[in-house]
Amino acid sequence: MSTALGVRQDSKGNGLTAADHRHIISANWQSDGIVTGLKLSGSNTLAYNVSAGVAVIQPDGQAGEAVEVYWPGGSTPTVAAGNPSLPRIDLIWIEAHDLDKGDSDNHVVLGVTQGDAASDPDLPLDKVPHRALVLGGFTVPAAMGRTSAAAAMDQPCTAISYGASLGRLVHNVRNYEGPANFADHGKDYYEQESRFYLRQPRQVELRYRATACACRHDDITKPTENADQMACWYVGIQIDGKDVQGAGGQFQVSRAWQPVSLSQVVDLAAGWHTVRTRNHRVQWGENVFFVCHSDAHETYIGRTLDVWDRGPAITVE
Numbered sequence: 001m002s003t004a005l006g007v008r009q010d011s012k013g014n015g016l017t018a019a020d021h022r023h024i025i026s027a028n029w030q031s032d033g034i035v036t037g038l039k040l041s042g043s044n045t046l047a048y049n050v051s052a053g054v055a056v057i058q059p060d061g062q063a064g065e066a067v068e069v070y071w072p073g074g075s076t077p078t079v080a081a082g083n084p085s086l087p088r089i090d091l092i093w094i095e096a097h098d099l100d101k102g103d104s105d106n107h108v109v110l111g112v113t114q115g116d117a118a119s120d121p122d123l124p125l126d127k128v129p130h131r132a133l134v135l136g137g138f139t140v141p142a143a144m145g146r147t148s149a150a151a152a153m154d155q156p157c158t159a160i161s162y163g164a165s166l167g168r169l170v171h172n173v174r175n176y177e178g179p180a181n182f183a184d185h186g187k188d189y190y191e192q193e194s195r196f197y198l199r200q201p202r203q204v205e206l207r208y209r210a211t212a213c214a215c216r217h218d219d220i221t222k223p224t225e226n227a228d229q230m231a232c233w234y235v236g237i238q239i240d241g242k243d244v245q246g247a248g249g250q251f252q253v254s255r256a257w258q259p260v261s262l263s264q265v266v267d268l269a270a271g272w273h274t275v276r277t278r279n280h281r282v283q284w285g286e287n288v289f290f291v292c293h294s295d296a297h298e299t300y301i302g303r304t305l306d307v308w309d310r311g312p313a314i315t316v317e
Contacts, residue, residue: 026066032058033159040136042147047075056159059131067096069108076112082144083117095132166309169196175302177292192305193276201313207306208262215287223289227255232282267313
């Protein structure tokens, strides 16, 4: 018979089992990872330092088997010095020992796995204990004598609770005031490229904002003062080199300093993604002049490309 978390055992000792606890913990998290702390750093020895913190571990990726662990802070076991001529990659991990799974104790263990030295070293993921969570990694240079010489890798490892938003993933502002490339003859040019990482399939919102007007006919370096002069350009948002449907269009501007915006919600698969804008001049009228400045009366920000997380994706095509 199942019992509830927060309800004490009865006189016969009936209460939650370890498996019950794991199922309840798993229901709160969409993915394992770091909840807080657990910052990695090198040291003046051959050990790495890991600050205090909490993590969620889903052993073997099995649904319903998550555990939450606390590490009080400390050092990993020492590693070997760097190869005389080749780099390697070290991965730092945390594991929850479990008596029910055949371990000799129930301790939280911090470890480090050394990769093989090579001119282009691989991540030694196959050598990490199968029930451990990788917190991050370091690229070890040749002849390393202390881990402070190793370079931390960009290894996102943030736990995601069910239904939570990850907030703003990308904020790319191009602070430029002046004309677009008038001589491009309508050829595409790409700007504001940024990368972001998703640990799970997510729904994200893509946003673009700019302020623009037409250039003067007789001086394309300046904004027009003639309301009859018009300009038009195309801007669209791309993900991984492909146009996002509904996130692009031609924008016609005149003398007024006109705000332009795009917004589209898309489902994306887990992994690394690249976002950027695709632009070209529509070949009629004047050139486009981008506005970006502040004065005593008004403020205009630069062209802004944002990516906002909107929660778990139900389906990803």
